[in-house]
Amino acid sequence: MTEEQEVFHQHIQKQGLKRTAQRDLILDVFLSTEGHLSGEDLYQLVREKDPSVGQTTVYRTLRLLTEAGLAREVRFGDGRAHYEHSYKHEHHDHMICSECGKIIEFYSPELEAIQDAMAAKYKFQLTEHLLRMIGVCADCRRQKTHASESQKQTKTVAARASRR
Amino acid sequence: MTEEQEVFHQHIQKQGLKRTAQRDLILDVFLSTEGHLSGEDLYQLVREKDPSVGQTTVYRTLRLLTEAGLAREVRFGDGRAHYEHSYKHEHHDHMICSECGKIIEFYSPELEAIQDAMAAKYKFQLTEHLLRMIGVCADCRRQKTHASESQKQTKTVAARASRR
DNA sequence: TTGATTGCAAAGCATTTGCATGCTA
DNA sequence: TAGCATGCAAATGCTTTGCAATCAA
Numbered sequence: 001m002t003e004e005q006e007v008f009h010q011h012i013q014k015q016g017l018k019r020t021a022q023r024d025l026i027l028d029v030f031l032s033t034e035g036h037l038s039g040e041d042l043y044q045l046v047r048e049k050d051p052s053v054g055q056t057t058v059y060r061t062l063r064l065l066t067e068a069g070l071a072r073e074v075r076f077g078d079g080r081a082h083y084e085h086s087y088k089h090e091h092h093d094h095m096i097c098s099e100c101g102k103i104i105e106f107y108s109p110e111l112e113a114i115q116d117a118m119a120a121k122y123k124f125q126l127t128e129h130l131l132r133m134i135g136v137c138a139d140c141r142r143q144k145t146h147a148s149e150s151q152k153q154t155k156t157v158a159a160r161a162s163r164r
Numbered sequence: 165m166t167e168e169q170e171v172f173h174q175h176i177q178k179q180g181l182k183r184t185a186q187r188d189l190i191l192d193v194f195l196s197t198e199g200h201l202s203g204e205d206l207y208q209l210v211r212e213k214d215p216s217v218g219q220t221t222v223y224r225t226l227r228l229l230t231e232a233g234l235a236r237e238v239r240f241g242d243g244r245a246h247y248e249h250s251y252k253h254e255h256h257d258h259m260i261c262s263e264c265g266k267i268i269e270f271y272s273p274e275l276e277a278i279q280d281a282m283a284a285k286y287k288f289q290l291t292e293h294l295l296r297m298i299g300v301c302a303d304c305r306r307q308k309t310h311a312s313e314s315q316k317q318t319k320t321v322a323a324r325a326s327r328r
Numbered sequence: 329t330t331g332a333t334t335g336c337a338a339a340g341c342a343t344t345t346g347c348a349t350g351c352t353a
Numbered sequence: 354t355a356g357c358a359t360g361c362a363a364a365t366g367c368t369t370t371g372c373a374a375t376c377a378a
Contacts, residue, residue, distance in 0.1 A: 018352045018357055039342075054360040059343065075241045077294070079367085080342055095288050104286055110278050115297060118272050123302035124259050130241070132294045133279060138287035182332055182377050203368075218335040223368065243342080244367055 004031055004070055004087050011068035022053050026061040027070070036074055036082035036103060076132060093131040099140035168195055168234055168251050175232035186217050190225040191234070200238055200246040200267060240296060257295040263304035 008027050012019055029045050030037075037045075039062055043055040062083055065071035072086035076096060093111070095104040111131070119126040172191055176183055193209050194201075201209075203226055207219040226247055229235035236250035240260060257275070259268040275295070283290040 016357085020352075020358065022359075052360085056344080056361080057359060060358085075239070077239045079243060095283065095286060097288075098291060104288065106282055106286065108278060108282050111275070111282070114272060114274050114278065115295075118270055118275070119259065119297060119299065122259060122268055122270065123305065124261075124268065124297070124299050125301075125305055126297055126299040127262060128299075129295065129297040131279075131296075133283060133288070133290055134292050134294075135283065135288050135290040137289075141287065141289055180332085184333065184377075186334075204366090216335085220336080220369080221334060224333085 002031065007070060007087060008065070008068050011064070017064075022050075022057050023061050023064070025050055025053065026058055027065065030062075030065060030071065030083070031085075034085070036076075036084050038080050038082050040080070042083070075130070093133070095133045095135065095137070097137035097140055098134055099136050099143075102137050102139070104137065166195065171234060171251060172229070172232050175228075181228075186214075186221050187225050187228070189214055189217065190222055191229065194226075194229060194235065194247070195249075198249070200240075200248050202244050202246050204244075206247070238294070257297070259297045259299065259301070261301035261304055262298055263300050266301050266303070268301065 005024075005027065008023075009019060011017075012023070026042070026046055029049060030042060033042075033045065039055070039059050042062065043053075043058040046053050046058055062071060066073055066083070066086075070085070070087045071083045072089075074082045074084055074094070076082060076094070090107060091112075092105045092107045095106065097103075115129055116126065118124075169188075169191065172187075173183060175181075176187070190206070190210055193213060194206060197206075197209065203219070203223050206226065207217075207222040210217050210222055226235060230237055230247070230250075234249070234251045235247045236253075238246045238248055238258070240246060240258070254271060255276075256269045256271045259270065261267075279293055280290065282288075
């Protein structure tokens with residue numbers, strides 16, 4: 001039993017909830033991934049393991065995982081929620097490549113410090129923050145430089161597909 | 165004719181589009197507001213002036229205003245888009261009070277500089293960024309300190325209402 | 329004239345909810 | 354056994370699209 005599973009079961013017990021096969025499966029699938037899955041993404045993955053699980057249950061469990069501190073909701077602005085691992089994962093921010101959809105995670109203590117300073121200036125008690133930097137990643141910039149028209153076409157399609 | 169109206173009409177002409185009474189009205193209503201309206205908010209305001217305007221038109225015009233550089237789309241993470249003035253409005257970031265829904269706009273050159281430095285570190289070509297700081301504003305912190313249980317109740321309701 | 333624009337209704341997404349049935353504790 | 358959990362279908366909220374009618378250039 002992993003630490004995450006223990007955290008989850010403890011949360012479930014504390015809340016007077018019940019442990020079910022679905023919840024265990026959804027947690028396992030979530031833990032086996034990395035990156036930022038949408039509810040739909042996770043549902044598809046769970047479905048591969050057990051097609052009888054409903055997507056409602058996936059959404060409900062995702063909320064449970066968030067409450068238990070195992071998942072963190074991230075919104076990239078496309079109108080749907082994405083989830084990343086939260087347990088023993090430090091806070092970080094994201095750079096999102098608008099060409100290929102790649103997400104770079106980074107952390108800057110200076111950035112955090114200045115945010116804290118700005119909050120203090122406005123007597124604002126900071127709970128959380130989200131920084132999203134959109135642009136073009138190194139790989140895509142390289143390709144762009146050497147790209148012919150047809151290659152550009154391909155990349156546009158790829159970007160659209162990854163946004164899905 | 166305001167500068168914004170001129171910008172809009174020039175944009176419309178350049179794109180081979182047509183000027184209509186609805187578009188003019190929607191622009192005027194948008195210009196008369198401040199803050200961050202959702203599509204629905206703007207639709208309601210337009211409706212007060214002319215109930216015959218459809219919300220489809222409002223959404224379409226909002227996109228047009230964005231393309232013309234007059235509006236800027238901001239997403240606060242509640243799943244819907246908000247729009248703020250963009251023409252001759254400097255870039256800024258937002259602090260959002262989770263108690264009363266108030267939005268504080270601020271700008272920090274240091275913050276921008278560090279973001280640029282982080283982007284450079286990852287050879288990431290920055291296009292735009294969004295920083296959202298969530299917490300409790302000075303007013304709500306003050307109230308909280310002196311708050312009785314019943315007042316807390318009231319504030320929770322207010323926060324929920326403002327989120328609407 | 330002609331193609332852009334409009335408003336309506338309907339469709340789309342992502343997500344949530346109502347509810348009867350099923351299953352843990 | 355009690356009441357939480359499940360899955361389905363339907364509902365939701367925001368936004369977009371199809372389409373026939375209308376209108377600006």
